[in-house]
């Protein structure tokens with residue numbers, strides 16, 4: 357080896373030694389990190405899969421209280437008898453194949469000082485926690501609902517099938533009441549989609565029946581859009597009363613008590629107000645309104661170190677909707693941010709738009725969608741909304757195409773996460 361070659365060799369060797377030392381130290385750091393995710397829904401499972409893909413040697417444990425996930429998405433089709441509950445129910449077998457440890461346990465307490473999760477069955481120590489537990493229903497907001505928690509048709513598969521049975525068994529001429537709470541909810545358009553699909557069922561099977569929506573919110577662009585579609589497709593079948601807050605329920609008499617008076621129905625479906633899941637509230641990770649404030653880049657909690665919060669539980673102050681697509685996108689942003697911190701890899705440090713779409717099925721082969729595109733703002737908590745687009749489809753063949761997109765989106769997002 358001549359002089360120049362030796363100098364070049366030493367330089368190269370020095371560089372590779374330094375970079376391999378860095379590689380081994382970041383690898384060792386990643387190896388030693390215990391990542392624990394609580395909640396195996398859309399956000400938590402997406403985060404687990406993407407973080408494992410980005411940093412394969414990370415130890416990732418997912419704690420989920422149920423053995424199967426029942427999606428809220430498409431549950432309104434189940435209620436209207438258009439699909440079976442099994443088609444929206446998913447297992448977690450895929451996680452084992454990629455070395456993500458799944459633990460079937462319910463977190464009951466999180467000690468963010470000791471970085472310890474108390475489950476019903478065991479305790480779990482974490483170096484970094486991703487909390488994605490979704491929402492809890494605020495039972496206290498409705499007097500008398502304590503003994504009738506199965507009238508929501510909202511979170512549990514069993515409540516969805518109960519509501520479906522009640523609607524199937526309603527006599528022709530019996531009325532259905534749907535109560536929508538004021539404030540942010542999981543699936544903002546889901547109650548209006550539910551009303552549309554129940555009306556579709558009534559139109560063909562119980563045309564003397566009627567659906568009343570008691571909506572705690574003021575009229576909005578969203579309600580105007582649905583009303584204009586209903587006036588064409590479900591004329592005289594749906595009546596929407598805005599600014600109507602449900603205060604109580606008399607289950608025996610099938611009566612809802614609102615700020616506008618009492619109303620009786622044969623089937624009553626009450627969707628209570630919502631907050632971040634109780635586990636987040638108990639861990640003091642919520643603000644005064646009951647939602648979790650987080651940093652908009654990494655989704656790390658502003659209330660505790662080494663805790664990231666994703667999905668429906670985060671504060672509406674970020675300007676993001678509580679949809680499945682948004683939860684899925686947040687999880688990918690969070691996975692990149694954690695991977696960047698743990699591996700020191702510059703390529704993971706990137707700013708990407710956050711794309712959100714919510715489809716609403718109005719009838720078989722008829723759907724609409726609203727798309728929102730957000731980007732991280734330079735400062736402040738709130739995402740900057742770049743674009744919002746409503747596909748208000750009054751032309752039947754476009755609505756038909758949109759229905760195809762809705763089904764395809766659902767199949768794709770659930771395959772990405774659970775297959």
Ligand SMILES: Cc1cc2nc3c(=O)[nH]c(=O)nc-3n(C[C@H](O)[C@H](O)[C@H](O)COP(=O)(O)OP(=O)(O)OC[C@H]3O[C@@H](n4cnc5c(N)ncnc54)[C@H](O)[C@@H]3O)c2cc1C
Pocket residue numbers: 394395396397398399400419420421422425427428429430431432461462463464488489490491509510511542543544546633635666667668669678679680681682683713714715716
């Ligand atoms: C009826 C309905 C219809 C909807 N329709 C649509 C739609 O058409 N399009 C759309 O984009 N979005 C829709 N959504 C909203 C969408 O489902 C949510 O935005 C999305 O699921 C949020 O994801 P997440 O991971 O935050 O919560 P979830 O998907 O709810 O997951 C939370 C998970 O955490 C688990 N968990 C909770 N507490 C604990 C605990 N203590 N320990 C362990 N595990 C726990 C739960 O069992 C659950 O698996 C709908 C929602 C509902 C209710």
